[in-house]
Amino acid sequence: MTTSPGHPATGPATGVARDDSEGMDYLMSLPRRTVTVYLPLLCFLIVLLFPFYWMGLTSVKPNEELIDRSLNPWWVVDPTIAHYFHLIVNTDYPLWMWNTMVVAVSATLLSIVASVMAAYAIVRIRYSGSRWVGGMIFMAYLVPPSILFIPLALVVFQYGLFDSPMALILTYPTILIPFSTWLLMGYFKSIPYELEECALIDGASRWQILTRIVLPLSVPGIISAGIFAFTLCWNEFIYALVFISSSENKTVPVAVLSELVEGDIYHWGPLMAGALLGSVPVCIVYSFFVEHYVSSMTGAVKE
Amino acid sequence: MARVLLRNLNKHYETFHAVKDVDLEIQDREFVVLVGPSGCGKTTTLRMIAGLEAITSGEILIGDTVVNEMPPMDRDIAMVFQNYALYPHMSVRDNMAFGLKMRKFERAEIDRRVKIASDILGIEALLHRKPRQLSGGQRQRVALGRAIVRNPQVFLFDEPLSNLDAKLRVQMRVELKKLHERLGTTAVYVTHDQVEAMTLGDRVVVMKDGWVQQVGDPLELYNNPANKFVAGFIGSPGMNFAAVTIERDGDALWAANPGMRVRVPDAIVTRLGPHSGRAATLGIRPEDLHIAGPADDAGHCFDAHVEVVERLGSEILLDVSVGPSSMVASVPPTVRTKMHETIRLALDPERLHFFDAETEAAI
DSSP states (O other): OOOTTTTTGGGGOOOOOOOOTTTTGGSHHHHHHHHIIIHHHHHOOOOHHHHHHHHHHHSSSOHHHHTTTTTTTTSSSSSSOHHHHHHHHHHSSHHHHHHHHHHHHHHHHHHHHHHHHHHHHHSSOOOOOOHHHHHHHHHTTTTTTHHHHHHHHHHHHHHHHHHHHHHHHHHHHHHHHHHHOOOOHHHHTTTTTHHHHHHHHHOHHHHHIIIIIIIIHHHHHHHHHHHHHHHHHHHHOOOHHOOOOOOGGHHHHHHHHHHHEEEEEEEEHHHHHHHHHHHHHHHHHHHHHHHHHHHHHOOOOOO | OEEEEEEEEEEEEOEEEEEEEEEEEEEETTTTEEEEETOOOOOHHHHHHHTTTTOOOOEEEEEEEEETTTTGGOOEEEEEEETOOOOOOOOOOHHHHHHHHHTTTHHHHHHHHHHHHHHTTGGGGGGSSGGSSSSSSHHHHHHHHHHHHTSSSSOOOOOOTTTSSSHHHHHHHHHHHHHHHHHHOEEEHHHHHHOHHHHHHHHEEEEEEEEEEEEHHHHHHHHHHHHHHHHHHSSSOHHHHHHEEEEEEEOOOOOOEETTEEEOGGGGGHHGGGTTTTTEEEEEOOGEEOOTTTTOOOOGGGEEEEEEEEEEESSSEEEEETTTTEEEEEETTTOOOOTEEEEEEEEOGOOOEEETTTTTTTT
């Protein structure tokens, strides 16, 4: 048999690598870039950061300046750390932070473990109704917590969990698992089938495939699911308000509101100091993992 | 090393019958290629041998063991995938060692085997790299290395070369052939490329729509195709076909259509006899056509209208029309002809093929 070089029947199906930045040439000149990139970015930045500026500003204003209308509201003349001092020494604030941390970390871990297994089973194990189960899990995410808290409160009472951190650790996953599962399902789907089949032939068990092939490749997806879960736990308000009553068990979002507002008196200084300090841990978490977070949202597993 | 036996193998997906009654015996140390157009069931067959796809009915034996219910890891096979399926988060060394680690081999033995395999494939310098730092050809080698270190009874290849560019594909094809020579492991190779099938296979299995069309060594498929499909699939460019009527004229048989009238060679007159007066398909390969000369019998010549001239350097392909049918003729590069000319072509009567017009089986 002769092969005729270059004849169509034996010809290659060559893919030409292309740069996706084509069509972005308008970003090359500075004035254009200013208008199309920097200006909108600046607007975003102002809108996003203003609440933090206001929180920070209020938290360092002495009480006299806070109520004096003759002064410039955008600035502080005589900054003080009295509010922070009051918050940390005279209230249970450190305890609230600790409670929030314990609840958020435990609920997040619990949810991620459950989600990883659920998502993997739905995506990769062939059984009838796997698609249906996946759909139902996502539907569960659409049920608003403000409706669920009434039946959940009954459950919490029945099990004697009321006013304990376990009430929150066990109820938060009802919100977290559906979304994390759904997010991880998308991530697991992007891992080529062949990798797992190859591992199967190589002699790995299902569990080994999950722990040695799938999980290492899904780290960005797991991190973003974790960040999502952690943030949601940290900020959660309604369950924490309903299921916890004593001050020493409260989480930051509820405690700041219920313990720092007396009747109709708003202690603006400590309130803002509490809110600002409360957002620090989430910021730290984000700053560590932001690159993974972005890559899991924009890209899949690269071979 | 072992033989592989497929007995009456069938695969049904919900409504789709993908593999139909496949019977095949693959000898120990043999290199068998499954070839066919996409959707012909070749990959499904391979995946059933690997244990990645459940068998609907029939039996698969590796060695003397029925492996129908055996999980892939216990079948002692190694598979090379089209997209290489290298573990992206592991180095080349770890990729190759993974299968051995899973089987609890000792560290020293793993190192020894990885060393041997990387020597064979010339990838010693790449062992510490990650797959994304490798070129396509290097990845392919690593995928091969991962199969070699396992020293399995059977190699399974699922279109391993189709992600490579044309030049590299030809080079890897040769290396695969050498590798098989050296290791002697039984191999089952799936491809849609008939050139790959012909060059690599000790035997080639042509499949279409789930059926095995023909099994044979490459030249047998080329010289004696069992039906019109195999005849058209094997060879490049493919065989020319013309719808003809078989006419009897005394003792002789003629295959005729409005553009040509060809005398059937004596050797096959008896076989073709029962078909006289009926429609049939005449087949002739492009390389069995030539420009008619004085030595050619008038009964084997016909006029052709040149439509396209493809100059490939080593040969010229003439796309011609002969009455209602179009044909390709492969002629030496010295032939001078232009488009829209009419030339006289002759065919090699020994190389004529006839196929039943309805069943498409060779006559």
